[in-house]
Amino acid sequence: MTNLSLFGGPPPSAGPERFADHVRRLGPRPAGNRALIDTLDRSGLVGRGGASFPVATKWRTVQSRSRGAAIVIANGAEGEPLSRKDQTLMSLRPHLVIDGALLAAESVGANRILLYVGEAHGAALAAVTRALAERPAGEKARLNLLPAPPSYVAGEETAAVRFVNSGVAAPTAIPPRPFERGVDGRPTLVQNVESLAHAALIARFGDAWFHTLGRHGAVGTVLLTVSGAVIKPGVIEVASGCTVDEVLALAGGVRGTPRAVLLGGYFGGWISPQRAATMVLDPRGLRAAGGSLGCGVVSVLEEAADPLEISARIMQHLATESAAQCGPCFFGLRSLSAATSRIAARHPDHGDLPQLHRWAAMVKGRGACRHPDGAVAFLQSALTVFESEFAAAAGARGQKVS
């Protein structure tokens, strides 16, 4: 079931794969070109940074605007606290990521590649730095390592572009989107490192091969970070098309009875254990159904935990991680977070619960980036899955010391 492709080869204990071993195991890197974009199209590969947007479509959009001077940003910022897949991938298979970035650059007509790696992710930074030194001179000239500030929104694509342009990793308003005008005003492809790694293997082994890795009509494999009340938390690679329950079994099973599962991290949402049993983790399928696998976080909430308290803490984190550029996001998330905390503490103000619904609708879509939308979607999932707990807590009248 765990069809290894990204993590095929030496085990994690062997550390970062060296360039010579990488080439010996997988063969030399093919050249990137327009035909590769068609192959990726047929493969059905979708982005693994959170939006699950078709990779081929993204590359084609940049390629059509490029005049040979486009830019590629390999996005390994990974600001989501619960996600570790990108760091792990970069620390074990840095050459797959670099291969993918080079293929993207050659296919879209880019002459510069930036590897945007979270500055707090020491192992990943070290592995990528060493890997860059092992590459041939011609490739080295096009590649640059750029550590990303450890903030939640640093990985947002316009924030990455702005960081390269001016050293400030805060989102910008759109239009223009990076594929139109990004770094130095040039068309810029911002692609998650896992997506690039998959592309590097598809370029070698083909789209049909990628199809064989998935199950039940889904294609390829996905990296997931499994955490919470599981026996063996960590990053695993699974066939696309597994159910959540199957994934949890791969992580050694759950400890106790799960109360709920957080899918996609702080930028995702809660699902009930009943839904988890049958929910299929297929990024393409979920996107078509209006959901999202997001960045592949699967976190199990144990029975003893207080879902309101956890949700309140996550809301507070999302509120403090706002870039404070847009009023509705900064003040809206702050109000939502405060009300959620009050309810979680069982000391709600009168009207807190209806205000949550009202403010959520007020905040949605009114920031320059999707950060407030993600926070609102997370909160709404909590209000749905933990409806009875919220109702009970919001009706509570504890000893208010005023």
Add this chain to the structure above:
Amino acid sequence: MNNTVLWYTTRGAGTVSLLLFTAVVVLGILSTLRVESPSWPRFLTTGLHRNLALMALVFLALHIVTAVVDPFTHLGWLAAVVPFSSYYRTFWLGLGTVAFELLIAVTVTSLVRGFIGHGAWRAIHWLSYASWPLAVVHSFGTGTDTWSVWMLAIDVLCILAVAAAVAARLLTQSPDPLSADRARFRERVSRKLTK
């Protein structure tokens, strides 16, 4: 043209433009402070600021033209545009010329604000804090009426008004509720890039 008429006109227009520019500066500061009430909306402050500024420029133009055209003053057109080039009260008149040129920069940038962007517009607009005091000093130095009671009263009124507005601005913390948090976040995510 009767010499006296030109002479009175230039002094009168100068005084009126000083009064109007004082109001413009005060309104500009009130706009930054986001002053408003149920009967005084925000757009009233900015609207008045713009309209009075245009009116003030008209009186300023009248003041300059009548001064230059007046045969009594022996001012050429050059004195209106090249600071400290007049024979008549060279220094004090020159200050007026400088103040005028700063205002040209402020006016032109305001008219093309959409093309140059907010940042550049704002930087030039700060020059108005230099232009106004220069105009006041120019008025003291060149003014025939400087020491008459009514002119002194006007000067005191103008100086007090701007001083009060500036004090209010310095004593109030930023009226933009996001400014502190925005700056704090920027600090967190800013890095020096080695190109």
Add this chain to the structure above:
Amino acid sequence: MWIDRTKCDGHKLCAELFPERIHLDDWGYPIIVAGPIPGPLMLHAQKAVDSCPVLALALRRVERPKPAKT
């Protein structure tokens, strides 16, 4: 009407001048009703755009869908 939310500082002149389509949220920032602006309201829309002290607003041309052939 398009707004750059990173520039908007909540000065509120737009809501004062174009209340037909711009309202304020609980924190004083504009909620802009979606959809194209009809001709009779264009004057007010333009005034609102011009009044913004930080140039956060702009009017963008909307693609008119081609009428269906009957």
